[in-house]
Amino acid sequence: xxxxxxxxxxxxxAKYARLxxxxxxxxxxxxxVIALILALVFGGILVFSCNALxxxxxxxxxxxxxxxxYIKMLFVKVPLGKTDNINDILxxxxxxxxxxxxxxxxxxxxxxxxxxGNFLALRFGLIPRLLEGVASDLPEDMVPIFETSRKIAKKxxxxxxSGGIIAIAIIENHPNHEEILSRMRLDLGDLYExxxxxxxxxxxxxxxxxxxxxxxxxxxFTFGFTPLxxxxxxxxxxxxxxxxxxxxxxxxxxxAIAQMTEIFSRTGRQNVALIGPDGCGRSxxxxxxxxxxxxxxxxxxxxxxxxxxxxxxxxxxxxxTGGQGDIERLVTGLLNExxxxxxxxxxxxxxxxxxxxxxxxxxxxxxxxxxxxxxxLRMILSLDEQRFxxxxxxxxxxxxxxxKIMIAPSxxxxxxxxxxDQVPFLEFKHKVTYTYWSLKEAYRLGDRYVKNVAMxxxxxxxxxxxxxxxxxxxxxxxxxxxxxxxxxxxxxQTANDSTEEKNKLLNLEKLIHERMIDQEPAVxxxxxxxxxxxxxxxxxxxxIGTYLFLGPTGVGKTELAKALAEVYFNGESEIxxxxxxxxxxxxDVNRLIAEGSVDAMxxxxxxxxxxxxxxxxxxxEKASPQVLTTLLQMLDEGILRDAKNREISFRDAIxxxxxxxxxxxxxxxxxxxxxxxxxxxxxxxxxxxNREFKPEFLNRFDxxxxxxxxxxDDLGKICDLLIAGVNKTxxxxxxxxxxxxxxxxxxxxxxxxxxxGARPMRRIVSKTVxxxxxxxxxxxxxxxxxxxxxxxxxxxxELK
Amino acid sequence: MLTTxxxxxWYIDGYKxxxxxxxxxxxxxxxxxxxxxxxxxxxAPYRQISANASGNSIDAKFMAFLDRLxxxxxxxxxxxGIILFGIIVIILQLILSIASLVIWPLxxxxxxxxxxxxxxGVTIWIK
Numbered sequence: 001x002x003x004x005x006x007x008x009x010x011x012x013x014a015k016y017a018r019l020x021x022x023x024x025x026x027x028x029x030x031x032x033v034i035a036l037i038l039a040l041v042f043g044g045i046l047v048f049s050c051n052a053l054x055x056x057x058x059x060x061x062x063x064x065x066x067x068x069x070y071i072k073m074l075f076v077k078v079p080l081g082k083t084d085n086i087n088d089i090l091x092x093x094x095x096x097x098x099x100x101x102x103x104x105x106x107x108x109x110x111x112x113x114x115x116x117g118n119f120l121a122l123r124f125g126l127i128p129r130l131l132e133g134v135a136s137d138l139p140e141d142m143v144p145i146f147e148t149s150r151k152i153a154k155k156x157x158x159x160x161x162s163g164g165i166i167a168i169a170i171i172e173n174h175p176n177h178e179e180i181l182s183r184m185r186l187d188l189g190d191l192y193e194x195x196x197x198x199x200x201x202x203x204x205x206x207x208x209x210x211x212x213x214x215x216x217x218x219x220x221f222t223f224g225f226t227p228l229x230x231x232x233x234x235x236x237x238x239x240x241x242x243x244x245x246x247x248x249x250x251x252x253x254x255x256a257i258a259q260m261t262e263i264f265s266r267t268g269r270q271n272v273a274l275i276g277p278d279g280c281g282r283s284x285x286x287x288x289x290x291x292x293x294x295x296x297x298x299x300x301x302x303x304x305x306x307x308x309x310x311x312x313x314x315x316x317x318x319x320x321t322g323g324q325g326d327i328e329r330l331v332t333g334l335l336n337e338x339x340x341x342x343x344x345x346x347x348x349x350x351x352x353x354x355x356x357x358x359x360x361x362x363x364x365x366x367x368x369x370x371x372x373x374x375x376x377l378r379m380i381l382s383l384d385e386q387r388f389x390x391x392x393x394x395x396x397x398x399x400x401x402x403x404k405i406m407i408a409p410s411x412x413x414x415x416x417x418x419x420x421d422q423v424p425f426l427e428f429k430h431k432v433t434y435t436y437w438s439l440k441e442a443y444r445l446g447d448r449y450v451k452n453v454a455m456x457x458x459x460x461x462x463x464x465x466x467x468x469x470x471x472x473x474x475x476x477x478x479x480x481x482x483x484x485x486x487x488x489x490x491x492x493q494t495a496n497d498s499t500e501e502k503n504k505l506l507n508l509e510k511l512i513h514e515r516m517i518d519q520e521p522a523v524x525x526x527x528x529x530x531x532x533x534x535x536x537x538x539x540x541x542x543x544i545g546t547y548l549f550l551g552p553t554g555v556g557k558t559e560l561a562k563a564l565a566e567v568y569f570n571g572e573s574e575i576x577x578x579x580x581x582x583x584x585x586x587x588d589v590n591r592l593i594a595e596g597s598v599d600a601m602x603x604x605x606x607x608x609x610x611x612x613x614x615x616x617x618x619x620x621e622k623a624s625p626q627v628l629t630t631l632l633q634m635l636d637e638g639i640l641r642d643a644k645n646r647e648i649s650f651r652d653a654i655x656x657x658x659x660x661x662x663x664x665x666x667x668x669x670x671x672x673x674x675x676x677x678x679x680x681x682x683x684x685x686x687x688x689x690n691r692e693f694k695p696e697f698l699n700r701f702d703x704x705x706x707x708x709x710x711x712x713d714d715l716g717k718i719c720d721l722l723i724a725g726v727n728k729t730x731x732x733x734x735x736x737x738x739x740x741x742x743x744x745x746x747x748x749x750x751x752x753x754x755x756x757g758a759r760p761m762r763r764i765v766s767k768t769v770x771x772x773x774x775x776x777x778x779x780x781x782x783x784x785x786x787x788x789x790x791x792x793x794x795x796x797x798e799l800k
Numbered sequence: 801m802l803t804t805x806x807x808x809x810w811y812i813d814g815y816k817x818x819x820x821x822x823x824x825x826x827x828x829x830x831x832x833x834x835x836x837x838x839x840x841x842x843x844a845p846y847r848q849i850s851a852n853a854s855g856n857s858i859d860a861k862f863m864a865f866l867d868r869l870x871x872x873x874x875x876x877x878x879x880x881g882i883i884l885f886g887i888i889v890i891i892l893q894l895i896l897s898i899a900s901l902v903i904w905p906l907x908x909x910x911x912x913x914x915x916x917x918x919x920x921g922v923t924i925w926i927k
Contacts, residue, residue: 012802012805015802016805047923047924048923048924049923050923051923052917052918052919052920052921052922052923053918054918054923055914055915055917055918055922056914056915056918058910058914059910059911059912059913059914059915059918060911062907062910062911062914063911065907066810066907066908069814069907070806073814073817073818074806074809074814079813211828213827213828213831214831215831215834215837216831216832216833216834216837217832217833217834217882217886218833218834218837218838218841218879218882219834219837220847221838221841221844221846221847221875221878221879222841222844222845222847222848222875223847223848224847224848225847225848296831340848341848342848
């Protein structure tokens with residue numbers, strides 16, 4: 001093993017590589033070319049002027065030419081050797097860096113000079129400082145590095161050992177590599193994927209330099225002119241770049257292309273309907289198919305070769321004409337032109353827009369159906385699967401005449417590959433560099449939060465959005481989270497990212513108690529749920545928390561929900577409150593799940609707009625059983641389907657249902673001194689036996705919290721909170737109010753009602769304290785800067 | 801060692817690489833002129849100019865026939881022109897390619913020949 005991994009600085013390849021490194025600069029090559037021309041011209045002039053020294057100049061020109069050829073064809077990119085020895089399989093730019101006696105540390109510090117090393121440094125964080133930190137100073141330690149590099153190259157099917165592979169080998173050979181990588185949220189598999197990604201992009205660049213053969217100068221002589229199509233359509237075949245090639249990473253997409261080729265090669269109906277959700281890659285398939293048709297080397301039927309695909313959009317056709325009659329005349333003209341030209345395949349993008357009347361769409365199925373049935377003009381239709389079902393129901397003849405190819409969304413592995421392929425274009429467009437972590441986050445978060453678009457479209461859309469949040473030109477995982485937070489209105493950055501957030505979460509109970517009294521079990525339960533969510537240890541396929549608050553009226557059930565929204569969910573406006581006593585009929589389910597365009601205040605619509613919020617379903621016991629059944633999946637999986645069967649995610653919401661059911665029993669038992677902990681099971685069993693709730697409904701909640709009736713002590717604290725509220729209102733006028741101790745006792749006595757909780761106290765404070773301040777203000781007894789102390793007598797006077 | 805390696809590369813691997821590049825370039829030129837395709841469709845109607853001629857009367861059919869005939873003749877002339885031009889270009893490129901392949905092995909020897917010619921005092925004199 002040691003022998004084949006022994007680096008020899010005097011091998012021919014190593015010497016060539018070092019020569020290439022020294023001589024391969026474009027400046028030197030330019031100077032050599034100038035010298036070649038000068039020597040040749042000078043020599044020619046001398047020879048033709050009877051001076052034999054001119055031959056020497058020509059000889060020198062020849063030597064320069066040979067040198068240029070060596071530099072360009074051998075030194076700059078030294079071909080691989082023929083053995084398995086490390087000297088034969090190291091890439092030329094690595095060989096050029098190694099020098100006479102390389103150590104791992106020396107190599108680590110210079111790997112950024114190789115393209116693959118630089119690639120891994122930028123996108124995976126394998127920067128020289130990190131590599132140097134885990135590298136040794138001993139030359140003999142290069143042997144195990146080479147051995148690991150060899151294994152990695154074999155594993156990823158690489159023909160040579162590049163700088164990137166050596167960087168990975170340096171990390172892999174460190175005993176604590178797992179810990180080092182996990183700190184960077186990576187593992188070895190990610191690094192292998194990274195170098196495969198680099199090799200793929202490198203291959204693309206190499207391929208782009210090759211000339212594509214696409215039929216040549218006489219290719220289109222046999223085919224007709226298409227002025228109308230050129231005006232109203234888009235020639236996809238012409239717009240495909242001659243240097244790039246659409247890659248199909250999905251076996252299913254390759255199968256789709258094979259099916260399209262087969263359908264268009266045989267006799268029969270010459271149409272293909274690509275059916276799949278938006279974003280699943282239907283256009284990519286059409287682009288790849290257009291490239292296949294134009295590729296002189298492709299193994300397809302000669303009758304298909306060099307056919308060109310024209311995309312027609314309903315929008316441009318409607319925009320370019322007047323009424324229905326004009327549209328039909330135009331489409332007839334377009335189809336006639338395509339048929340006459342003999343080399344056109346019509347591509348109806350979002351074809352459903354040609355089969356229905358509406359804004360931006362026009363129903364010309366009566367025109368298209370005979371064309372599709374006759375099968376003389378090749379056509380590709382791309383349709384959303386839901387729209388296809390609607391069209392099929394409306395027009396079965398149309399559905400029957402289509403050759404359907406179903407396109408499914410891509411899985412994670414395929415999506416990552418597709419993103420890796422698209423990243424260079426996005427980077428060029430947005431002038432940023434994407435890290436590998438950002439790609440993985442784009443998949444994870446896109447899959448969770450982006451709706452109405454399928455993979456890989458949604459992940460690519462997220463990547464594009466994330467470019468706006470790049471830091472120092474780099475798009476990190478955090479940039480993706482930020483983009484999703486801004487576009488979807490959710491909270492993704494974990495508490496680890498902010499000290500302020502950490503403090504808020506650690507003191508959540510205290511902050512909540514600044515506006516509500518007692519009810520410790522419920523406050524603890526919701527606070528714990530938020531802390532779990534904030535550090536990412538919760539189940540992400542459920543809401544943040546689901547709670548049923550049971551207890552008498554006026555004890556703080558709704559107030560806790562409001563306090564939560566204010567403290568953690570960016571203010572009380574982020575509370576979505578639904579009074580379930582408005583959903584007592586079974587038909588009310590429709591209102592609950594109505595889509596936003598029909599009812600903006602439906603539960604589904606509000607959560608779709610504000611997914612990061614507190615959802616408060618008040619008086620849940622009054623809702624009809626059908627409504628409660630509809631809510632089961634939401635409580636269990638965080639998903640509610642709206643009227644159009646679209647998934648509405650509740651996975652970033654905290655769901656609180658309140659109920660007065662069992663309130664009398666709770667009050668009675670607590671007043672009789674029964675312990676809270678023993679009471680819960682009893683109350684739940686009673687609710688089930690009384691048929692107020694079904695067991696499967698109650699079982700869906702993370703926790704059922706009982707709210708205790710308020711004691712007089714509690715009421716005293718509530719009184720303090722209410723006075724604090726009054727002071728907050730008066731703060732702009734610089735007026736402060738306080739109560740004499742005996743005055744507070746009078747208020748508590750007057751505001752205490754075990755049946756109604758804190759609400760009477762609120763009314764009493766309004767009636768007394770606020771009235772006293774108002775009168776004093778009007779009579780001029782108080783002015784800015786006053787501090788009023790309200791006495792018992794004043795309160796009693798107001799209570800009369 | 802280095803010199804031996806350089807010389808052996810020049811006459812074995814380098815020569816193969818050079819030859820393959822020349823072959824690729826010839827292929828690119830042949831593809832550009834698409835002579836095979838032009839020959840196959842030599843008398844096909846040019847750009848389908850006659851494709852829209854229709855009707856059932858004898859006059860219309862005769863006009864369509866004439867249209868097609870003219871279109872085919874135009875196509876034939878255009879294609880023949882390109883075929884001939886393409887053949888000339890390909891032949892010229894082929895001659896240059898063969899010359900390059902002959903010169904390649906001689907390049908390392910040329911400096912020695914030049915020194916000899918210089919010592920011998922050989923010149924080219926033009927009146």
